[in-house]
Amino acid sequence: MKNKIAVIGSGISGLSIASILNETNEVRVFERKSTIGGLVHCDRAQDVLYHRVGGHVFNSKNKEILDWFWTKFNKETEFVQAKRNAKIFFENRFIGYPIENFLYQLDADIVEKVMAELVDINKVGAKDPMAYDNFETFLQNTFGSTLYKLYFKPYNNKIWKTDLSKVSMQWLEGKLPMPRLLEIISANIIRKEEGEMVHANFYYPKSGGSQFIAERLAYGLSVTCNSSLEEIFIDNRSVKIFGESFNHIIYTGDIRKLPDLLTISSDKSFKYNDQIKQLRSNGTSSVLCSCDANDLSWLYIPEPKFKAHRIIYTGNFSPTNNSDLLIESHRSSCTVEFSGICTYEEMLLELKMLPGNLTPIDYNNEPNSYVIQDHETRKIIQAYKEYLKPYGIHLLGRFAEWEYYNMDKAMEAAFGLKEQILAANKKVF
Ligand SMILES: Cc1cc2nc3c(=O)[nH]c(=O)nc-3n(C[C@H](O)[C@H](O)[C@H](O)COP(=O)(O)OP(=O)(O)OC[C@H]3O[C@@H](n4cnc5c(N)ncnc54)[C@H](O)[C@@H]3O)c2cc1C
CATH class of the missing domain: 3.50.50.60 (FAD/NAD(P)-binding domain)
Structure with a gap:
């Protein structure tokens, strides 16, 4: 039975x-x-595809999952395979992502400090991430205090809205690649674009x-x-x-x-x-916008002067995500993301400060998205x-x-x- x-x-x-x-x-x-x-729910607003919570893309390192997934979908006809092109918006500049691989794009005095700290960390030897008691100590001891203060702390404070020293390490077990000094140095010398790096691609449905x-x-x-x-x-x-x-x-x-x-x-x-x-959990608020055409997939926004923490350029994931009107006017679409619940008025004010000539189309508040x-x-x-x-x-x-x-x-x-x-x-x- x-x-x-x-x-x-x-x-x-x-x-x-x-x-x-x-x-x-x-x-x-x-x-x-x-x-x-x-x-993962999406619908359309003014005929533009709107991921109401985040711009979901798919990939996996697990062969069993990939094999199963591709029994359900046709990889060639139903999906586009895209290269990640993420950047960090910092002091009005676009810095490569992940930041440790693009140190050469930062000011010389910052680079000197970061490198000195990374070398010191390397002397002690890399510790297993799970050996750290909390997220804050892990970030400081893995990336050094300068990168922590400049990027990791403000960005993670926005997402988690909580004392990072109280956040356990268990949540990221196996989720983040741990950078090694030699890899960081090579990346900064060779200067590969992100899309050429291993695991820097993803699958995205051609439509919907x-x-x-x-x-x-x-x-x-x-x-x-x-x-x-x-x-x-x-x-x-x-x-x-x-x-x-x-x-x-x-x-x-x-x-x-x-x-x-x-x-x-x-x-x-x-x-x-x-x-x-x-x-405890945090929610996500987002505004779907039209924006100037660009080639980005994500823009991370660590600086505390901005409330938003990320822009997802969903219009670049598949051409069918944009309306005919946007295509005709050589514009694209994106979703500006805020951690927590923001009013529409707060989000509108922010759009004026962000790059890309953002014009709002629709917005959403999701009460629960990040689990703490x-x-x-x-x-x-x-x-x-x-x-x-x-x-x-x-x-x-x-x-x-x-x-x-x-x-x-x-x-x-x-x-x-x-x-x-x-x-x-x-x-x-
Ligand atoms: C901002 C953001 C961006 C993300 N980007 C990506 C990405 O790019 N790629 C990726 O792989 N993952 C991404 N994720 C993660 C992804 O969204 C989740 O892994 C996935 O959606 C979780 O699905 P779920 O079914 O566990 O939970 P949910 O999607 O929350 O599903 C739970 C369902 O249960 C229903 N439900 C709840 N209570 C009841 C009840 N009492 N009775 C009946 N129904 C009920 C809810 O309505 C809901 O439909 C992202 C997440 C966020 C927040």
Whole structure:
């Protein structure tokens, strides 16, 4: 008999696991919003494609994920493969990214200080990033205090809006390449453009942006929109949602809401419920704009005098992202991103200070986008997973696992969960 599996949420995590399990199980996806996609949702405003949260591009270093992904899509006909061309906007100049590879573009006195610090760090020897107690110490001891003050601190302060010394290192395990002194020196001598570097390319749908990815993953699945899960009812015999029993429930929504969704007939409540509810996150506000034509993919904006932290030149990712009007007037489109919730008026003021003759088209406020991990977070989430497992409830995704997942990492987590569910089935039947 097929397992009945409910997936709560139709973001990349929910759609991936549903798609993976659908062949051999009876899978139903429930989405509280009227459209699928979660964070990757895109629509069009004045016929310009708008990634309402971030400009999502795809790539993975994991062969299993790539192989699976390309069974769903045609790489040649449905995607463009683009080269990253990111820059940092600093003192009205465009500096290459990552900054340590483009030190030669900074003023000589800064370069001298940075190099002296990097050499000193190298003498002590590079420490494993996970050996650092917190994000601030890691950044200072990896890049030196000058680069930290100039770029890493102001940029990360904007994104995280929290004391970086309280942010644990676990969130970036395996996510950032660690620079070595020799590589930095070579990069600054050879002066390669970013697009020529390894891993500096990405895939992007020819049409529809990341919404295209969500729609395709949802193909053939049973997805019910406008279905917000408000209660998971558990008694000795079954786990029910929407009045129906399921063998497994895969929850991809906000973990902070889960303790109040659970109605359990036994009184075994989870000991860290209060900590779960108090996990912190930041939102993202964005303005879709038309802009002067350019060849950039991202522009990072570290200086505190700007509220925005990034511009994503989504109009350059695929020509179909721009309206005919923009193309005719030799303009393009981009999304200006702000961490936290900003009013439209605040964002409009900022547009005047930023480069590219930005003209607003539409805007959006997303209350949750960046999850903040402190030193206890991983332990608590792991304990919650163990607590929920006997009921057949599983956590998956950025907000359910409180992980800094990109789309490919969310897919990887879905494959990991599939194994766990198969193992659980073996035990039961
Ligand atoms: C600014 C920004 C830029 C990014 N750029 C990239 C990028 O370029 N490339 C990349 O790979 N990744 C990128 N990411 C990461 C990517 O967005 C995430 O990895 C991915 O979207 C997470 O998907 P998810 O399904 O875990 O969560 P979500 O997308 O949040 O999906 C959860 C879904 O569950 C639904 N839901 C919640 N509660 C309930 C409920 N009670 N009942 C029913 N439904 C519910 C929600 O409505 C939502 O649709 C970016 C993220 C951000 C914030």
